[in-house]
Amino acid sequence: MTMERDLVLANATLVLPGEVLRGSVRLSGGQIAEISQGVGVPAGAIDCDGDLVMPGLIELHTDNLERHIEPRPKVNWPHASAIIAHDAELASVGITTVFDALRVGSVPSKAKGNYGEYARALANEILDLRARGALRISHFLHLRAEICSETLVEEMAKFGPDDRIGIVSLMDHTPGQRQFRVLTQLRNYVMGKHGYSEAEFDEHVRGQQALSARMGALHEAVAVAEARRYGAVLASHDDTDVAHVGRSARDGVTFAEFPTTLEAAAACRGHGIAVMMGAPNLIRGGSHSGNVAAAELARADLLDIVSSDYVPSALLTAGLMLGDLWGDLARGVGTITRAPAAAAGLKDRGHLDIGARGDLIRVRRLGDAAVVRGVWVQAQRVG
Secondary structure, three states: OOOOOOEEEEEEEEEEOOEEEEEEEEEEOOEEEEEEEOOOOOOOOEEOOOOEEEEOEEEEEEOHHHHHHOOOOOOOOOHHHHHHHHHHHHHHOOEEEEEEEEEEOOEOOOOOOOEOOOHHHHHHHHHHHHHOOOOOOEEEEEEEEEOOOOOHHHHHHOOOOOOOEEEEEEEOOOOOOHHHOOHHHHHHHHHHHHOOOHHHHHHHHHHHHHHHHHHHHHHHHHHHHHHHHHOOEEEEEOOOOHHHHHHHHHHOOOEEEOOOOHHHHHHHHHOOOEEEEEHHHHHHOOOOOOOOOHHHHHHOOOOOEEEOEOOOOHHHHHHHHHHHHHOOHHHHHHOOOHHHHHHOOOOOOOOOOOOOEOOEEEEEEEOOEEEEEEEEEOOEEOO
């Protein structure tokens, strides 16, 4: 990547760790070299006209690539084009670091509603495009380890420490617990997606529960061990009660993705586990699955990190909404920059400090909306 040298963004509203002030930031050698206060615009600087300048957004969990690979049901788009389009979309909404979520663990034996292995091949394509300089932003991998599966051990063995795996999340979709503790919601989802009859759905539930009973403990232990082998941080998913959070703490979980109850979120806080919720939940005013609302956790001071989940543009909006809710813009923006970077172990980004990576975005608020007016990655403009 060719670095822009001595780029100055001046007359900006800088969102710093813990405070917001009017000033300028100078980038040099791909890093933040200077931060100064004032409204002056030196010769050659970009006049931001009071726009917000903040760190590039950090996305820990997104399903967005899946939408580009399968833009319509049963339409498989060429993967290179899909990855490049996904990358460009994220850059356009201010995301400068992404952990692309890929499922590991399949159930190939099922004749209907089965899902096969894909993660290793797709990871190769992402990493190849990155090595060839085809991607605008920084990509890491997030392996979603499906505990209730048949092939998790074999699939995770195909990855190693050189694969840029930053996160492994423990995904247990066994019917009757966590996200699918209410079988009515699972019935609507599965029957709608796969066209199951009532009898086929009942058979699906029994089969998944038997598979979890047979393989669950082994798969959880393997996923935890493999995360250590990769050098990745560990995340839990859909913790529902105190017992779930206790298991997460035992396994060494760093952050909890989408806890489903206030009880679980409070237990996470007690164990020092950061709580992440989805931006669509916050923006829509509640969970589409009937779980706890992100705004409820925010008001209870139990929300640390936000993920765009399935709507990339939602990430920036959510951070600004939280700033308004808390009356603290720096804190709201921190949930989409500083906190996710810290949870993933990235110390070089997510904050405007001298010596940090030159990953910045320029944002103008338009009432309840916001527009990204500039994106820089290591001081090079990418959007």
